[in-house]
Amino acid sequence: MACPLCASYNENIIKSNNLFRVILVDEIPGFIRIILNKHIAEFSDLNFDEYCEVMKEVYKIEKIIREVLNPDKINVASLGNYVPHLHIHIIPRYKNDAWFPDSIWSEKHRSYKYKTTQKQIEELVERIKNGQ
């Protein structure tokens, strides 16, 4: 079966380079995913320089999400059990969101209406694109 992350299908790509692409994920406003271009499963399949480049992007994106959306918490995770093609989730969390305080991979506790505005998402995308 073809890997669903090897080709970029129906993704909202914010930026991309030789190593990875950064996408805006629909599920949660401001949910960002970094997807490696190469079909590798783990961080340590990257050489150390590549790893540092990816991790620098995580740091920058986390900072931008905090500044633009001011969430109660950020969750950063790389699981890949379903799709073993390296990708990193950067997720803004709010104290009364559907899963809080559990992970978004847990059962939902309640329904939640995000207060995030379209203007904030546009600013987020613009700043991630510019890298600051």
Place this chain on the structure above:
Amino acid sequence: MACPLCASYNENIIKSNNLFRVILVDEIPGFIRIILNKHIAEFSDLNFDEYCEVMKEVYKIEKIIREVLNPDKINVASLGNYVPHLHIHIIPRYKNDAWFPDSIWSEKHRSYKYKTTQKQIEELVERIKNGQ
């Protein structure tokens, strides 16, 4: 309420430095957690040099876990919704472990007996201690 990660209580510490400590977590054989010493919630509360130092440790530990335990997948995650004191989980996963392919924060699907030996855990701890 005091933060349960500010003081090291009943932890199996493998190594520690000024910035963080690395502990062996009982729950899953070879489950490693990096806990920052400072009470901060997010990666971007670290300065960039500190962040790189922590991330370098994640990379090294992931590599060692793979070499010693050869799991089917590694999960790396920093959530902190319950305890907003920065810590990173590095988790060896196996295709028929209790939660697979879901996260360890999801419902268990089955029971699972790890084949990991005490000798492997000792090697893992030794190598993490030595940083290679």
